[in-house]
Amino acid sequence: MGPYVLRRLLIALPSLLGISVVLFTVLALAPGDPFEELATNPNVPAEVKQMLRQKFGLDDPVWQRYFRWLSAMLQGDWGFSFISRVDVDQLILQRVPVTLAVIGASQVLALLVALPVGIYSAVRPYSVFDRIASSLAFIGFSLPTFFTGLLLILLFSITLDWLPFVYRADIPGSGWPWWWAHIKQAIMPVTVLGLFQGASWMRYVRSAVLDVIRLDYVTTARSKGLAERAVIVHHVVRNALIPVVTLVALQMPAVFGGAIVTEQIFRIPGIGSLLIDAILRNDTPVIMAVTFVLSCLVILFNLIADLLYGWLDPRISYR
Amino acid sequence: MAGSTPASATAEARAPRAPSATSPWREAWRRFRRHKMALASLFVLAFMVAAVVVGPLVWRLAINDIDFTARLTTPSLAHPMGTDDLGQDILARMLYGGRISIAVGLAAMTMAIFVGVLIGAIAGMSRGWVDSALMWVTDLFLSLPQLPLLLLVIYLFRDTLKAAFGTEVGVFILIVLVIGGLRWMPVARLVRAQFFSLREKEFVEAARALGASVPRQVVRHILPNALGPVIVAGTIDVAAAIIAESTLSFLGLGFPPDIPTWGRILFDSKDYLDIAPHWALFPGMAIFLTVLTINFVGDGLRDALDPRRVM
Numbered sequence: 208m209g210p211y212v213l214r215r216l217l218i219a220l221p222s223l224l225g226i227s228v229v230l231f232t233v234l235a236l237a238p239g240d241p242f243e244e245l246a247t248n249p250n251v252p253a254e255v256k257q258m259l260r261q262k263f264g265l266d267d268p269v270w271q272r273y274f275r276w277l278s279a280m281l282q283g284d285w286g287f288s289f290i291s292r293v294d295v296d297q298l299i300l301q302r303v304p305v306t307l308a309v310i311g312a313s314q315v316l317a318l319l320v321a322l323p324v325g326i327y328s329a330v331r332p333y334s335v336f337d338r339i340a341s342s343l344a345f346i347g348f349s350l351p352t353f354f355t356g357l358l359l360i361l362l363f364s365i366t367l368d369w370l371p372f373v374y375r376a377d378i379p380g381s382g383w384p385w386w387w388a389h390i391k392q393a394i395m396p397v398t399v400l401g402l403f404q405g406a407s408w409m410r411y412v413r414s415a416v417l418d419v420i421r422l423d424y425v426t427t428a429r430s431k432g433l434a435e436r437a438v439i440v441h442h443v444v445r446n447a448l449i450p451v452v453t454l455v456a457l458q459m460p461a462v463f464g465g466a467i468v469t470e471q472i473f474r475i476p477g478i479g480s481l482l483i484d485a486i487l488r489n490d491t492p493v494i495m496a497v498t499f500v501l502s503c504l505v506i507l508f509n510l511i512a513d514l515l516y517g518w519l520d521p522r523i524s525y526r
Numbered sequence: 527m528a529g530s531t532p533a534s535a536t537a538e539a540r541a542p543r544a545p546s547a548t549s550p551w552r553e554a555w556r557r558f559r560r561h562k563m564a565l566a567s568l569f570v571l572a573f574m575v576a577a578v579v580v581g582p583l584v585w586r587l588a589i590n591d592i593d594f595t596a597r598l599t600t601p602s603l604a605h606p607m608g609t610d611d612l613g614q615d616i617l618a619r620m621l622y623g624g625r626i627s628i629a630v631g632l633a634a635m636t637m638a639i640f641v642g643v644l645i646g647a648i649a650g651m652s653r654g655w656v657d658s659a660l661m662w663v664t665d666l667f668l669s670l671p672q673l674p675l676l677l678l679v680i681y682l683f684r685d686t687l688k689a690a691f692g693t694e695v696g697v698f699i700l701i702v703l704v705i706g707g708l709r710w711m712p713v714a715r716l717v718r719a720q721f722f723s724l725r726e727k728e729f730v731e732a733a734r735a736l737g738a739s740v741p742r743q744v745v746r747h748i749l750p751n752a753l754g755p756v757i758v759a760g761t762i763d764v765a766a767a768i769i770a771e772s773t774l775s776f777l778g779l780g781f782p783p784d785i786p787t788w789g790r791i792l793f794d795s796k797d798y799l800d801i802a803p804h805w806a807l808f809p810g811m812a813i814f815l816t817v818l819t820i821n822f823v824g825d826g827l828r829d830a831l832d833p834r835r836v837m
Contacts, residue, residue: 345818345825346818353772365799
């Protein structure tokens with residue numbers, strides 16, 4: 208397993224570099240200059256402008272600026288937020304745990320829905336259960352998260368008044384009431400994200416299990432007298448999960464996209480809503496840093512998926 | 527592969543038939559019709575597109591007619607979908623916004639397909655480092671977090687394009703370019719995979735032996751045979767682009783308030799959810815119905831055009 212992990216890490220590195228190149232290119236191509244204000248201000252003499260440009264290296268060749276930017280990014284030196292007046296890394300560190308908690312909980316919910324439903328549907332294809340589940344899955348991933356979020360707010364917060372629709376990070380109190388308040392406010396965002404992901408995963412699981420369940424070795428397992436449950440759990444599901452893990456990894460960027468929308472709807476103080484706020488207030492350092500962090504998180508989850516892949520499929524581990 | 531489970535519900539009903547002289551498109555239509563939901567969706571979708579195209583000619587209320595005496599009214603005969611906080615008619619805004627949402631979807635899909643087919647074809651025809659480099663770029667784009675990048679690009683380039691092309695066209699071009707530019711990767715991979723198998727087929731070899739140039743081999747012989755999965759992917763891409771545009775507008779970062787796309791109407795309505803839920807429900811349902819029907823049509827097209835999966 209060791210060399211495999213190392214190799215995967217070495218593969219993740221170039222893609223991280225690639226993403227940083229894309230980000231930097233976008234930034235460098237963008238019109239506008241951080242010193243635009245100085246340029247139009249008649250009180251600043253031309254020599255001072257020139258000195259400032261030189262000091263910040265704005266006239267250096269592009270590749271030099273790229274490496275300076277990259278090393279600053281990697282050292283966590285992400286600059287200073289124009290609006291909040293604190294270092295960007297502090298701001299992001301405050302926000303990341305909330306985002307990861309919401310995403311994590313929703314992925315667990317998605318798996319809890321998708322795995323059993325998908326497997327059961329594939330074991331009895333075209334049965335009533337399968338038809339209903341497949342139709343619901345189709346509806347589920349056609350419903351955009353922002354609309355489901357609004358529908359849930361309309362139903363559970365406004366009509367029934369059961370759940371709060373504004374997420375508060377600073378709930379007073381302690382012990383059980385405190386936990387309950389946190390869980391209550393997390394129910395809707397986690398449901399929105401989880402059901403959306405669960406719907407598309409259910410389709411992946413179903414078609415993957417359908418592909419495997421027709422193979423000869425499954426017939427063999429059945430004919431040697433194994434219980435149906437053992438055949439499904441040990442022979443079918445484990446092999447069916449291999450393509451599912453790939454598809455789930457490919458969905459990671461979409462998961463983070465959905466998290467941004469959900470955080471915005473429920474006003475969850477995560478990095479997604481930080482990004483939107485920063486964009487609405489032209490806070491460039493925060494925008495760049497959040498995009499960079501989200502890219503790193505996507506790569507990290509792809510890496511985890513790759514490792515899972517190696518664990519599920521021993522054939523590729525040591526190749 | 528002694529399987530008893532068909533890969534698709536529609537495959538089962540297919541009896542072996544004597545080869546007839548029907549064209550592949552008629553054959554595809556015949557298979558498509560068998561997918562009941564896809565057929566129904568096609569009609570619903572056609573109705574919605576027709577409503578959006580013809581509707582503004584019939585329903586002649588202006589989209590920006592402010593009337594404070596009719597603020598936030600519930601649906602009535604005068605305003606079948608009610609009015610918003612400025613007393614503007616929601617039906618008129620929905621019809622207008624639908625045009626933009628669907629146009630964005632189609633334009634972004636065209637761009638994604640164009641780039642995807644181009645890159646996939648180049649990678650599929652060339653071996654060695656060109657193929658590896660292009661696939662590395664494709665994989666890189668696949669692992670980019672799309673929504674943040676979309677937001678970043680729009681934030682950085684919005685003002686320049688607005689200044690260059692005017693607000694409406696500028697934002698339209700930007701959104702189409704960005705959404706299209708971030709959705710070509712699945713198409714490129716599909717096309718490449720198809721090209722890999724097709725370029726070794728006998729009929730391509732025959733064309734090569736007859737002296738067909740590489741572009742002619744691609745355009746006349748390989749590409750038409752690789753088109754089925756591309757059309758399916760393109761259909762799904764329209765839905766994805768509509769969702770992406772609505773998401774941007776819903777976050778308040780897409781089209782400006784005077785261009786009421788469905789996502790934008792939803793964004794404007796979300797603060798009045800408690801007193802005027804109808805305002806949010808109509809655009810939300812419109813987005814949902816469009817996406818759902820497009821997805822179903824895509825599903826039907828997969829059965830119709832991707833015979834591999836049906837068998």
